[in-house]
Amino acid sequence: MKITIIGTGYVGLVTGACLAELGNDVFCLDVDQKKIDLLNNGGIPIHEPGLEEVVARNRAAGRIQFSTDVAASVAHGEVQFIAVGTPPDEDGSADLQYVLAAARNIGKHMTGFKVIVDKSTVPVGTADRVSAALREELAARAGDPAASFSVVSNPEFLKEGAAVEDFMRPDRIVIGHDNSAEGEKAAAKMKKLYAPFNRNHERTFWMDVRSAEFTKYAANAMLATRISFMNEMANLADQVGADIEAVRHGIGSDPRIGHSFLYAGAGYGGSCFPKDVQALERTARQYSQDLLILRAVEAVNDKQKLVLGQKVVQRFGADLSGKHFAVWGLAFKPNTDDMREAPSRVLLRQLLDAGATVAVYDPVAMAEAKRVLALDLTPSELARVRFAASPKDALTDAEALVIVTEWKAFRSPDFDQIKAALKQAVIFDGRNLFEPAVMAEAAFEYHGIGRSILTRT
Ligand SMILES: NC(=O)C1=CN([C@@H]2O[C@H](COP(=O)(O)OP(=O)(O)OC[C@H]3O[C@@H](n4cnc5c(N)ncnc54)[C@H](O)[C@@H]3O)[C@@H](O)[C@H]2O)C=CC1
Ligand SMILES: O=C(O)[C@H]1O[C@H](OP(=O)(O)OP(=O)(O)OC[C@H]2O[C@@H](n3ccc(=O)[nH]c3=O)[C@H](O)[C@@H]2O)[C@H](O)[C@@H](O)[C@@H]1O
Incomplete structure (x- = not known):
């Protein structure tokens, strides 16, 4: 055809x-x-x-x-x-x-x-x-x-x-x-x-045309809702000393819930969920309807993008001047170089506002990150960002490692190498890549999302 x-x-x-x-x-x-x-x-x-x-x-x-x-x-x-x-x-x-x-x-x-x-x-x-x-x-x-x-x-x-x-x-x-x-x-x-x-x-x-148009928004809105729900549960898990990963397995095995798309993390980004959730809310408002759930989904996500940075500040203090951090992962998700609405952009804003310097690394989004960060940041802020040549290179002299995107290449790193390169053996993991118990055994201070089970013990 x-x-x-x-x-x-x-x-x-x-x-x-x-x-x-x-x-x-x-x-x-x-x-x-x-x-x-x-x-x-x-x-x-x-x-x-x-x-x-x-x-x-x-x-x-x-x-x-x-x-x-x-x-x-x-x-x-x-x-x-x-x-x-x-x-x-x-x-x-x-x-x-x-x-x-x-x-x-x-x-x-x-x-x-x-x-x-x-x-x-x-x-x-x-x-x-x-x-x-x-x-x-x-x-x-x-x-x-x-x-x-x-x-x-x-x-x-x-x-x-x-x-x-x-x-x-x-x-x-x-x-x-x-x-x-x-x-x-x-x-x-x-x-x-x-x-x-x-x-x-x-x-x-x-189906009819309007139902097809609606199906697309309803699908993205439902998926975004699952993520915000899990993120909210994760934040509560952090408070009560539960492990959101155990909870995820526990609820996902109910076929009515299912295992997919239940990962707590640094918030959803990309070119679609943020804009589609907003657009559906806007459509509803044209019909004098307030989509209360979607308003909350959006608000939770905006807050969630701040959680990783807040954990860093809680640990290292509100004034991060003179402190340097390694950031792994810039794209809004793995296997893409897309930086639209990426949580990494919010994290970098927080770290730089607090006075820190950073070294960043992403397996494929480095060129796109350079383009996008030149728009997000002032020249003097940009001067405090070093674009590293490799994950290892990013670690040099950093106080801690912050992981924002769950690239496969970050899943089995050389922990000895990480420990040797960092000033302190501290990892903030925005995608829950590692097991808290394993990290404790390897003598890392590990901060996941909704995994405070470790800090409790
Ligand atoms: N990116 C994704 O994963 C998905 C996107 N969508 C939807 O698909 C649509 C497209 O999204 P993307 O492909 O991500 O956008 P994009 O921004 O990557 O591509 C859009 C392209 O359209 C071109 N364009 C704009 N006006 C034009 C015109 N009058 N004639 C010819 N070309 C024109 C632009 O130059 C650009 O290359 C959006 O509505 C998005 O919500 C749906 C599912 C997945
Ligand atoms: O309309 C669209 O454009 C597309 O939007 C999403 O696809 P995409 O944005 O490419 O990526 P996802 O895999 O859905 O991830 C979106 C965001 O949610 C986050 N996420 C995803 C899953 C999860 O369990 N937890 C979580 O935080 C990801 O890290 C990412 O930031 C939908 O999954 C597609 O079905 C849809 O076609």
Whole structure:
């Protein structure tokens, strides 16, 4: 099938590459000339395991192309995926300017029948706005009188760091369409497109457009709620002297709760949970409804991002001037170089505000961290941050090690080496990578999240 993907970011590039892998003829459009040039020169703008190989293979086979040519992109695909960003507006609602600009571009150039797929995460009712924008553009020009379209909602559930795997082996495919003749025609094309992922369509959920749009927000809101719930339990566990990891196993074994996504930590970050929780709250407010749970989820998460830094201050004092710390992990989660809303940015702000100097290390996010921290910090603050060459290098002369991201490479470190490099054998572990008892045996002072069982003994 001939497919156009509008927006060649995390979602657009992964969608395009994976659909090409299945034999489709894919045209990826972006407004960012630098990104398109990089892709055309064999580069990949993001770190995503397995993506480079899939893109390279399909480029070589002539099944995927990258361009900024809007007219050519509209002419190419019978199915047009809109996968542009939907960042938060000033009031927290999703900013739809890029989605609507993409829709208008399609309306300006289209001929014949097109399936327009809202792949971006967009508030309930957006498909109607996309349709209206298309209709306006079609009415404003003397184009093909037979031009027609149907807008379907096909939200994306992939996780960064596992995006190719998630896309290729989805646990569900949600498709919302209307039951007009065009809507049914669009649904038939979507069914054909997604057939290779689930031959009997056992994983495809067909529904109306608004329910599909809502499903995406409800899913992210539920996941964010689990995390904030566990973080709140962890903070209480710290107070009462319980171990949140034991509690996690204890509750996760109830199939109604399940083991996944129950990890307490340094708070959730990334480009999606923070903005989607806010956007859903904003949608509710438009209908005079206050989503009390989500307000709390957000408030708990904002507080949670401060917990690691507070533990450092409690241990080393409010004035950290003259003190130096090692920080392992900068990306908002492992296997990505994404620093959007990363808890590490809050931690660095706290340590620097208290007067400390830091040495930071991340296996893949160093370049992105340099870019982002140059925006977050003043030049004099930035001068107190050293970008280390390795985990070991970051440790030199630090009072303590603070772990913010659970990269695999941090899971089995050489503890003797850590102890030798640090001034004091103290570890603050924002992701509960180690066992308190093992750390005690190795003579480390260990501060996890919700694991005060150790300090009690
Ligand atoms: N990043 C993720 O893990 C996931 C993101 N989503 C949703 O998917 C959407 C896209 O997110 P990301 O891929 O992370 O965004 P991104 O920021 O990585 O990529 C968006 C791309 O769209 C391009 N763009 C903007 N306007 C354009 C236009 N008019 N024509 C062509 N290209 C245009 C931008 O230059 C950029 O390259 C968002 O709504 C997000 O919430 C959904 C599931 C997962
Ligand atoms: O809409 C989106 O963009 C995506 O948002 C999340 O994916 P992502 O943000 O890539 O990463 P997650 O693995 O969900 O992690 C998000 C944050 O929650 C944190 N987290 C996750 C799980 C957990 O148990 N505890 C926890 O603190 C992570 O450290 C990270 O900061 C969802 O998991 C995807 O299904 C969804 O498609």
